[in-house]
Amino acid sequence: MVAPNLETCQYGYMRQNDLMAEERDGFRFRGGCPAIDLPATLQARLKPAPRELLAVPEDVRRWMVAAGLTDTAPPADEGDLALARRLREAIYDLAVHRHGGSGPPNGSVDSALDVLNQVAALPAATPALSQSGNVRLSGPMTAFIATVARDAVHLFGSGAPIRQCQSPACTLFFVDTSRAGDRRWCSMKGCGTKAKVAEFRRRKREGA
């Protein structure tokens, strides 16, 4: 990985095949690590009515499991839901401010940094090595959210190439791990294919 100091992007978390799918339990994981995938839980950001995937506390628990942080996440309450959403918007805002994007952000860099650093300062989840050789985290839900925040701190601080998908309708960010550093889409199967089809139709129209 580009940013090996991210706990949840370490080998023990990401090596299972079932964690490689771009969509898991209704959530999108196209960015390369959970911290940059969290903003994807607010879908269709540029539309008048975005779709909230973290609608109830249980959704936060489901996301943590889908993200591969744990098999059995602890229950989440309303406070965890609010915290997860605040962290999500802080990560999104920092990505837009620092790495460009079609935004608009919710607020300033300073307010995003305040939120991110406050959440990262909370006690984080405890990692443990299982008999099968996997890494799994444990702790209350707040600690899982703090772990994601800490990873976001390291991700932004690592200089990793964070980019936004170039599809005009897509606001997803990803860590560009391509060798040439020229990845354009959050997903080749999704936005990449749509763009190719649109380009093909445009050429056909113009060539006709």
Ligand SMILES: [Zn+2]
């Ligand atoms: Zn996209």
